[in-house]
Amino acid sequence: xxxxxxxxxxxxxxxxxxxxxxxxxxxxxxxxxxxxxxxxxxxxxxxxxxxxxxxxxxxxxxxxxxxxxxxxxxxxxxxxxxxxxxxxxxxxxxxxxxxxxxxxxxxxxxxxxxxxx
Amino acid sequence: xxxxxxxxxxxxxxxxxxxxxxxxxxxxxxxxxxxxxxxxxxxxxxxxxxxxxxxxxxxxxxxxxxxxxxxxxxxxxxxxxxxxxxxxxxxxxxxxxxxxxxxxxxxxxxxx
Numbered sequence: 001x002x003x004x005x006x007x008x009x010x011x012x013x014x015x016x017x018x019x020x021x022x023x024x025x026x027x028x029x030x031x032x033x034x035x036x037x038x039x040x041x042x043x044x045x046x047x048x049x050x051x052x053x054x055x056x057x058x059x060x061x062x063x064x065x066x067x068x069x070x071x072x073x074x075x076x077x078x079x080x081x082x083x084x085x086x087x088x089x090x091x092x093x094x095x096x097x098x099x100x101x102x103x104x105x106x107x108x109x110x111x112x113x114x115x116x117x
Numbered sequence: 118x119x120x121x122x123x124x125x126x127x128x129x130x131x132x133x134x135x136x137x138x139x140x141x142x143x144x145x146x147x148x149x150x151x152x153x154x155x156x157x158x159x160x161x162x163x164x165x166x167x168x169x170x171x172x173x174x175x176x177x178x179x180x181x182x183x184x185x186x187x188x189x190x191x192x193x194x195x196x197x198x199x200x201x202x203x204x205x206x207x208x209x210x211x212x213x214x215x216x217x218x219x220x221x222x223x224x225x226x227x228x229x
Contacts, residue, residue, distance in 0.1 A: 004160075006160075034216055034217075036219075041126075041221070042221060043121075043206070043219040043220055043221040043222060044161070044206070044217075044219040045219075046216055046217070046218070049216055091158075093160050093161070095160075095217075105163060105166070106163070106217065107163070108153075108160040108161045108162070108163070109160050110159055110160045111158070111159060111160045113158070
């Protein structure tokens with residue numbers, strides 16, 4: 001079945017540095033990818049919708065200059081957390097929609113744990 | 118604003134019984150509703166999708182109902198097993214780009 005791969009699975013970074021998370025669709029093309037953040041015991045909160053070849057659409061309250069999203073190809077979207085702070089520590093999950101399939105099945109990655117120290 | 122609630126944060130049942138999870142929503146008319154399973158520290162895994170014009174959907178031991186009048190979906194797992202223990206997420210769909218709105222989830226524990 002369709003697979004979405006996230007890398008890294010977990011990362012620890014120092015406060016003030018930037019960290020990049022990759023989201024790849026391994027066996028399908030994804031014009032649209034979604035980035036979510038999930039805090040413990042909370043729901044997945046949509047951060048932004050990433051569209052290949054164009055600017056991402058950010059949800060209200062999400063700083064686009066802090067969470068940089070690049071969707072440079074049909075199989076790769078990246079999320080860069082810039083000037084990370086401890087409150088950015090969270091579980092970041094991406095999902096991708098198969099461009100060629102009709103319907104509304106969305107495939108999720110395994111998530112990336114970010115810890116900012 | 119859109120709101121989605123899953124009836125309880127946690128549900129404990131005995132193996133073999135039927136687990137019933139509830140998802141209620143307000144201020145939204147989703148074109149479809151999805152249920153996902155999420156294990157600790159993992160991404161969600163798609164289980165079932167039900168559209169607004171469908172009343173019920175089944176897949177093996179899983180059954181989902183969708184009542185657009187009540188704005189409610191019920192998710193049933195029959196003959197539950199300890200391996201069914203996980204957090205189950207309800208998600209509303211229908212945005213122009215396919216984005217989903219998630220509930221907080223219900224943590225199901227099936228005791229042997």
